[in-house]
Amino acid sequence: MRTMVISQLQLKHITRWTFQDLILLPFRPKGSSSCHLFSSQNYQNKSFSIVPRQKVPLLPCDAAFCCRHFCIATHLFDKMPQWDVREVHFEFLADCIKLSLKKPNILTATIVHCAALKIGVLAHLPTSTSLLTLYSKAGNFTSSRVFFEDIHNKDVIVWNAIISASLQNNCYKTAIEFFKKMVKAQTRFDSTTLLLMVSTLLHMKNFDQGKSIHCVSIKYMMLVDISLCNAFIDMYAKFGDLNSSECLFEEMEYKDVVSWNSIMRGSLYNGDLEKSLRYFQRMSFSGETADHVGLSCVISVCSSLRELAFGQCVHGQGIKLGYMDSSRVSVANSLISLYSQCEAVEVAETIFGEIAYKDIVSWNAMMEGYASNENIHEVFDLLVEMQTTGPFQPDIVTLTTILPLCAELMLSREGRTVHGFAIRRQMLSDHRPLLNGLIDMYSKCNLVAKAELLFNSTTERDLVSWNAMISGYSLNKYSEKAQNLFKELICSGRNCTSSTVFSVLSSCNCPNSLYFGKSVHCWQLKAGFLHHILLINSLMHTYINCGDLTAGFSILQENSDIADIASWNTIIAGCVRSDHFQEALETFLRLMRQGPLFNHDSITLVNVLSACANMELLNQGKTLHSIALKSPFGSDTRVQNSLITMYGRCRDIDSARKVFKFHSNSNLCTWNCMISALSHNKESREALELFHCLQFKPNEFTVVSILSACTQIGVLRQGKQVHAYMFRSGYQENSFISAALVDFYSNCGRLDNAAQVFRHSQKSESAWNSIIAAYGNHGNGEKAIKLFNEMCKSGTKVTKSTFVSLLSACSHSGLVKQGLMYYECMFEKYGIQPEADHQVYVVNMLGRSGKLDEAYEFTKGLQCSGVWGMLLSVCNYHGEVKLGKKVAERLFEMEPENVGYYISLSNMYVAAGSWKDATELRQSICDQGLRKCAGYSLIDVGLG
Incomplete structure (x- = not known):
């Protein structure tokens, strides 16, 4: 390596030829094998060797200005005697240091250092302190530390400068070490030193040492410094000890605006919003004028409390104080959030438009305001406007505002765009909340494979990442993966939170997960996670979903002292979803007996009305209707929609019409409920007329309901139009619509179209059931049985509806032997308990094949009127008057008001020539x- 020996007299030429080639680190003193920083002490050694380093990049424009002036100064130095240089140019050097501190740059710091060394003013402590600070602000903390060690006779200002430099460069432990050295060197510290230490300990979250600094400040009577007191107020508040902050605040003899700001922000930080407002009022009464920081703080409090009126008063005060100009944009940003939270988004728009010089916070606040008010299109429009018209680009806050919208609305395309933008801007490497938001977005958009890939490619996962992935698996029905990932998380030794428990419990949604759910329950007991009512409710929900109602009710009983209305709703809703409707009603009656403290809410009414609808309990439904009208929930849209559904299921279509007619806030769901109720009650023509008057864009539920109406009256032309609309709207992947289309074409005699729809649809359970029933209705029982076998081989779950379709096909095709075989193996092989719908087709199979005695023996032990009615129909078919009369008498006892049974027996008498009995029955x-x-018949006039 080439070295040069430079004498003291040659120093004046250094600045002329080495500023582009020379960095002061390193140099080698004569006779030494180690390199040191260029310093005043080395300068006194008269000569040293300099090791040139590689070229540095060109100076930025701000540093170039300084260099140009230093070069001019260097030429002046060359023309003057050396001893005159110090006296003439010391003030000029000081000005250059001040200029450099405004826009620090490592090369500028080096040049200033060289010039100071040449002039010989490094012994001047203010100059040395400024150079130390300049190196620190330029990002070269190492040079600051070495330069500090070379300073002789360090005073408190120098020590404060190096501590401040450590803090500025996030070297908090180093700052503490310097403070210890300062004390050891018996240098008397001042309030600024303690102020820096408070800031350091805040960053390190070291509360104990922070209290020690407070004791030191009391011992040396330094609390007369208002800035130090303000720092302690802020420290105690941020460490969660608001009481100590308040005591210190009250003990202050003199308070400035920062003192008030500190205690207001401390109260806000600790969640005591009302107290923060009270301090603001006290400040106003004390005569202290609020600044933009205090106004921003109190506006944030008003936003959280939804105190619009108080916020408007603060808004007016801000206008009077002149804080709405461009230099106080933080106040305007807070006002945007306030009005957005109070649903006055138009006012927020006005304030946003009036900001002359918006910052990135302004744009983010307005986007967040649009998002909170569900103005989704405006959010994305504003995002585009920000990128095209302003100098700002989306930052982390912008992306974390957009991602939840993409997740909730399943906007996968927009979410992927955000992901791509984050990758291009290299935002994912050091920001885990953004990464977690992407995992959540992909999971909620049903793109769990992408979420999994993102999760697995991340090395630094936090607990939120694990929770998001477990929740994503659970949401997308990957229960086993969710449970395995939870086990992996537990084995990793991480401390879980309640969110983790919620995520994994939601994966326990079937009887197969009962054992795992019990294991999580045991783990919760050991980990102490059962003190929160939300976790208790989630555990009850898990047991009910897994089919263990007894355990769910036991947990409710054990925690009855802390149970809330949500606990009762969990039990009721779980029973309804599990088809335990009677248990849901009994639980509701128990709830009503708890007194006014446990009054019902809209969720309770919706679930209990659903239970009444499924059990067709009209009187209980009317009672619930009266309860709803007497409560504040009578006008709730969900409750009114449930009432329409309940009346429709209970065949009280007139009451359903009245509820629909007087519905105050109808939505698409309301119209769907009414169309479905009309279709369920065979009012298909009225359902079609209502569909033509629909005030909303139809969705999948509308399509299914209207297809059911078209199926009932066989209007092929309108059904085809609905089919075409389904394709235009992209609903062809919906399994329920595919099943409804199969039913529709089958009932309209177009089995070929039904088969074609099935071939191109997702092979869901409902689609299989519909196609099996279609072939059965068309007398092709063998094909129906073949399809049933294919369904079993495909792994699709066989349900009770599947066996209704299969037994119906066997009945229509006269396949008695096969039908009885499937009926007998329903429970043993498939675990499905036979119900009345299955028994009806068994009686029909036996009766139509002439086995009336077997049909009667099968029916004798049953209490279902539908089964006995089918036996009466079979007796009528075969003219078995004697048995028919016996069956009819049983039906008259069960349903005395059903005129159909009387007509069937009368027709039987007529067919047998018993006119006298027929006449008497007609008279009865x-x-x-x-x-x-x-009866009536319908034809569809138009193109088929």
Whole structure:
């Protein structure tokens, strides 16, 4: 390596030829094998060797200005005697240092250092302190430390400068070490030193040492410094000890605006919003004028409390104080958040438009305001406007505002765009919340594979990442993966939170997960996670979903002292979803007996009305209707929609019409409920008319309901139009719509179209059931059985509806032997308990094949009127008057007001020539006031 020996007299030429080639680190003193920093002490050695380093990049424009002036100064130095240089140019050097401190740059710091060394003013402590600070602000903390060690006779200002430099460069432990050295060197510290130490300990979250610094400040009577007191107020508040902050604040004899700001922000930080407002009022009464920091703080409090009126008063005060100009943009940003939170987004828009010089916070606040008010299109429009018209680009806050919208609305395309932008800007490497937001977005958009890839490619995962991935698996029905990932998390030794428990419990949604759910329950007991009512409710929900109602009710009983209305709703809703409707009603009655403290809410009414609808309990439904009208929830849209559904299921279509007519806030769901109720009650023509008057864009539920109506009256033309609309709207992947289309085409005699729809649809459970029923209705029982076998081989779950379709096909095709075989193996092989719908087709199979005695023996032990009605129909078919009369008498006891049974027996008498019995029965019908609905036929006039 080439070295040069430079004498003291040659120093004046250094600045002329080495500023582009020379960095002061390192140099080698004569006779030494180690390199040191260029310093005043080395300068006194008269000569040293300099090791040139590689070229440095060109100076930025701000540093170039300084260099140009230093070069001019260097030429002046060359023309003057050396001893005159110090006296003439010391003030000029000081000005250059001040200029450099405004826009620090490592090369500028080096040049200033050289010039100071040449002039010989490094012994001047203020100059040395400024140079130390300049190196620190330029990002070269190492040079600051070495330069500090070379300073002789260090005073408190120098020590404060190096501590401040350590703090500025995030070297908090180093700052503490310097403070210890300062004390050891018996240098008397001042309040600024303690102020720097408080800031350091805040960053390190070291509360104990922070209290020690407070004791030191009391011992040396330094609390007369208001800035130090303010720092302690802020420190105690941020460490969660608001009481100590308040005591210190009250003990202050003199308070400035920063004192008030500190205690207000401390109260806000600790969640005591009302107290923060009270301090603001006290400040106003004390005569202290609030600044933009205090106004921003109190506006944030008003935003959290939704105190619009108080916030408007603060807004007016801000205008009077002149804080709405461009230099106080933080106040305007806080006001945007306030008005957005109070649903006055138009006012927020006005304030945003009036800001002359918006910063990135302004744009983010407005986007967050749009998002909180569900103005989704405006959010994305504003995002585009920010990128095209302003100098700002989306930052981390912008992306974390956009991602939840993409997740909740399943905007996968926009979410992927955000992901790509974050990758291009290299935002993912050091920001885990953004990464977690992307995992959550992909999971909620049903792109769990992408979420999994993102999770697995991340080395530094936090607990939120694990929770998001577990929740994503659970949400997308990957229960086993969610449970395995939870086990991996536990084995890793991380401390879980309640969010982790919520995520994994939601994966326990079937009887197969009961054992794992019990294991999580045991783990919760050991980990102490069962003190929160939300976790208790989640555990009850898990047991009910897994089919263990007894355990769910036991947990409710054990925690009855802390149970809330959500606990009761969890049990009721779980029973309804598990088809335990009677248990849901009984639980509701228990809830009503708890007194006014446990009054019902809209969720309770919706679930109990659903139970009444499924059990067709009209009287109980009317009682619930009256309860709803007497409570504040009678006008709730969800409750009114549930009432329409309940009346429709209970065949009280007139009441359903009345609720729909007087519905105050109808939505698409309301219209869907009414169309479905009309279709369920065979009012298909009215359902079609209502569909033509629909005030909203139809969705999948609308399509299914209207297809059911078209199926009932066989209007092929309108059904095809609905089919076309389904394709235009992209609903062809919906399994329920595919099943409804199969039913529709089958009932309209177009089995070929039904089969074609099935071939191109997702092979869901409902689609399989519909196609099996379609072939059965068309007398092709063998094909129906073949499809059933294919369904089993495909792994699709066989349900009770599947066996209804299969037994119906066997009945229509006369496949008695096969039908009885499937009926007998329903429970043993498939775990499905036979119900009335299955028994009806068994009676029909036996009866139509002439096995009336077997059909009667099968029916004798049953209490379902539908099964007995089918046996009566079979007796009528075969003209078995004697058995038919016996069956009819049983039906008259079970349903005395069903005129159909009387008509069937009368027709049987007529067919057998028993006119006298037929006449008497007809007279009995008239005496009871029973009337048979007139039959009618429909034809579709138009193109088929």
